[in-house]
Amino acid sequence: MKKPDIIFRLSLRSVRLNLLRSVLAALGIVIGVVAIASIGMISANMTLSVAEELSATANVLVVKPDTGSGDSGFGRESESNDDEDDYLTNDQFNDIRKAAGSSYVYYLYSESDDIETGSTSGRATIYAMDDEAMKDILSLAEGSFPSTTSQVVVGPDFVERYDIEVGSKITIGDEDDEEGEVTVRVTGILEERGMSMDISSDNAIITAEKFFTGRYGGEDEYTQVNVVVDDINDIDAITESIDESLNRKDDEVQIQDSSRMLNTISSTLGTLTSFALAIAGISLLVAAVSIFNVMMMSVTERIREIGILRSIGTQKDEILRMFVYEAAIIGIVGAGIGAVLSLLIGYVVVFGMVGTTEYFFAWDSLANVPEGMIVGAVICVISGVYPAWRASNLDPIEALRAE
Amino acid sequence: MGSTPVIALENVRKIYPLPSGDVHALDGVSLAIEKGEFVAIMGSSGSGKSTLMNQIGCLDVPTEGTVRIEGQDIGQLSDYDLTALRRDSIGYIFQKFNLIPLLTAFENVEYPWLLRQRRYDDTGRVQHLLDQVGIDAALAAHRPSELSGGQQQRVAVARALVNEPAILLCDEPTGNLDSKTSTQIMEMLAALNHEGRTVIMVTHDAATAEYADRTILIQDGRIA
Ligand SMILES: Nc1ncnc2c1ncn2[C@@H]1O[C@H](COP(=O)(O)OP(=O)(O)OP(=O)(O)O)[C@@H](O)[C@H]1O
Ligand SMILES: [Mg+2]
Numbered sequence: 001m002k003k004p005d006i007i008f009r010l011s012l013r014s015v016r017l018n019l020l021r022s023v024l025a026a027l028g029i030v031i032g033v034v035a036i037a038s039i040g041m042i043s044a045n046m047t048l049s050v051a052e053e054l055s056a057t058a059n060v061l062v063v064k065p066d067t068g069s070g071d072s073g074f075g076r077e078s079e080s081n082d083d084e085d086d087y088l089t090n091d092q093f094n095d096i097r098k099a100a101g102s103s104y105v106y107y108l109y110s111e112s113d114d115i116e117t118g119s120t121s122g123r124a125t126i127y128a129m130d131d132e133a134m135k136d137i138l139s140l141a142e143g144s145f146p147s148t149t150s151q152v153v154v155g156p157d158f159v160e161r162y163d164i165e166v167g168s169k170i171t172i173g174d175e176d177d178e179e180g181e182v183t184v185r186v187t188g189i190l191e192e193r194g195m196s197m198d199i200s201s202d203n204a205i206i207t208a209e210k211f212f213t214g215r216y217g218g219e220d221e222y223t224q225v226n227v228v229v230d231d232i233n234d235i236d237a238i239t240e241s242i243d244e245s246l247n248r249k250d251d252e253v254q255i256q257d258s259s260r261m262l263n264t265i266s267s268t269l270g271t272l273t274s275f276a277l278a279i280a281g282i283s284l285l286v287a288a289v290s291i292f293n294v295m296m297m298s299v300t301e302r303i304r305e306i307g308i309l310r311s312i313g314t315q316k317d318e319i320l321r322m323f324v325y326e327a328a329i330i331g332i333v334g335a336g337i338g339a340v341l342s343l344l345i346g347y348v349v350v351f352g353m354v355g356t357t358e359y360f361f362a363w364d365s366l367a368n369v370p371e372g373m374i375v376g377a378v379i380c381v382i383s384g385v386y387p388a389w390r391a392s393n394l395d396p397i398e399a400l401r402a403e
Numbered sequence: 404m405g406s407t408p409v410i411a412l413e414n415v416r417k418i419y420p421l422p423s424g425d426v427h428a429l430d431g432v433s434l435a436i437e438k439g440e441f442v443a444i445m446g447s448s449g450s451g452k453s454t455l456m457n458q459i460g461c462l463d464v465p466t467e468g469t470v471r472i473e474g475q476d477i478g479q480l481s482d483y484d485l486t487a488l489r490r491d492s493i494g495y496i497f498q499k500f501n502l503i504p505l506l507t508a509f510e511n512v513e514y515p516w517l518l519r520q521r522r523y524d525d526t527g528r529v530q531h532l533l534d535q536v537g538i539d540a541a542l543a544a545h546r547p548s549e550l551s552g553g554q555q556q557r558v559a560v561a562r563a564l565v566n567e568p569a570i571l572l573c574d575e576p577t578g579n580l581d582s583k584t585s586t587q588i589m590e591m592l593a594a595l596n597h598e599g600r601t602v603i604m605v606t607h608d609a610a611t612a613e614y615a616d617r618t619i620l621i622q623d624g625r626i627a
Contacts, residue, residue: 006517010506017505305505310486312489312515312518312562313490313519313566315486396462397463
């Protein structure tokens with residue numbers, strides 16, 4: 001007959017006999033596994049969805065003034081005004097155009113300002129661009145592009161946030177500001193563009209160029225210049241060509257492409273994820289302590305039984321195994337339940353935080369479940385080792401005398 | 404002398420070092436027990452009987468002197484070998500029965516067999532042994548906590564026998580039993596001795612000691 005493991009059977013019985021205690025200890029592991037697996041899945045899903053969205057604009061180069069402050073991160077304007085180079089000039093724009101060959105090149109102004117709609121107020125990004133470029137680059141979901149300076153189009157997220165529609169009025173600015181207050185009318189709503197590095201229109205107001213320069217000044221002082229490359233394979237060559245043309249003497253401009261932005265986002269996400277995982281790790285630490293506690297209780301309660309087992313010929317390593325198995329059973333059951341719950345909870349949380357579960361079943365995302373399980377089960381076994389070692393090293397006679 | 408004794412103690416001392424002073428639980432005991440003997444050990448409480456049984460039962464090693472079981476000096480053996488000797492050569496029956504509470508009566512008897520053989524018993528020997536001590540299959544499915552003291556001790560006897568040990572050690576096997584049940588257990592031990600097994604038994608009861616071939620009296624850790 002098959003080799004039985006009587007030692008394993010004893011462990012199983014002990015877990016069953018102290019079911020409530022074991023379940024409570026396993027609960028810690030369940031929570032720990034759910035926490036680390038879910039956080040891992042959120043991070044993986046965010047990275048995957050950002051990568052996907054950015055790939056839509058993978059053929060775009062963003063040229064920004066080199067403010068000398070190194071990498072300006074993604075999309076955030078440099079605040080330093082003492083530097084003359086915080087905008088791009090029309091000459092630079094023309095140089096970029098020349099260097100970029102047949103690519104489509106357009107400039108972009110951007111500002112951030114207070115806004116107010118009928119009921120809500122807040123701050124929003126305001127873009128402006130050449131009328132032609134606006135029609136070429138942006139697409140409308142409804143309405144039309146602005147034909148006068150008092151008309152604007154807005155992104156879909158903006159519409160949702162401020163609860164407006166075509167025809168609504170938006171007040172830009174504050175009466176106390178030097179620029180004063182001005183009211184514009186929404187003539188069109190843009191299609192969703194998702195996250196992209198060239199222009200984040202989903203949550204912005206896009207105005208006509210004249211409105212923008214009239215209000216904020218700075219005609220021909222562009223915030224950035226975008227280069228839409230015909231063939232994605234030329235992207236490096238064009239980057240180099242722009243760099244050679246404008247940065248020969250001084251570093252006048254920074255040229256960014258989506259792979260660089262993806263790297264920045266991934267590393268930021270990575271930092272956040274590590275931080276969140278460290279916090280989730282604390283829940284596993286608590287679980288480890290409770291398993292340790294349960295195992296110590298199990299050993300203490302069963303000292304006499306250990307004495308009996310030893311006195312009738314059970315080896316030290318068999319006693320050790322018995323208690324490690326006990327911890328492992330708790331760990332594996334806990335990790336298993338944790339895995340199932342991670343899938344359910346993870347799915348909901350990913351949907352809530354990332355907005356899509358499109359990538360939920362991708363390997364990068366799902367791999368967090370077995371990883372979380374292994375970590376949980378291993379922590380359980382490790383917590384059981386010391387109590388098991390204590391049990392196996394009890395003196396048989398002393399143990400038999402215990403009451 | 405002809406054959407070597409199955410158990411031989413030479414000038415055995417067991418000292419328990421305590422803060423209040425060393426306790427000489429065994430103080431120079433020399434003893435030889437031949438194969439097939441039935442020996443009773445008597446003595447007042449605290450005289451060292453259990454300590455002596457623990458030496459013979461390989462649960463402990465002497466502070467001084469030598470203990471030989473089947474010719475092997477147990478002071479020279481590793482914990483692993485001592486444990487294997489307990490499993491294979493010695494059957495221990497305790498005053499408090501000492502069954503494993505997690506296992507049924509049947510499994511308690513099966514347990515040492517599994518430890519030794521590493522496979523399930525397919526010869527029916529476990530139930531056969533239980534039948535011999537008067538535990539039927541229905542009763543054998545019970546946990547120790549569901550059995551009477553006498554039934555538990557019968558199971559303990561069956562467990563002690565399952566690996567066919569050369570030596571049967573009994574530390575007050577009837578100490579917790581009524582006189583009728585005691586007699587049944589003693590009859591069983593006597594029968595086992597007749598089959599050729601060496602039996603060593605600690606007892607406080609002179610009537611119980613009658614079953615033995617000879618009685619050794621212990622006083623203050625010495626043979627009187
Ligand atoms: N682990 C120990 N630590 C310290 N002293 C011990 C230990 N075990 C036994 N002793 C002492 O050794 C002496 C002999 O004890 P032992 O248990 O052998 O007596 P016993 O003859 O079996 O007594 P009883 O008839 O009451 O069972 C006693 O004085 C006891 O206190
Ligand atoms: Mg005693």
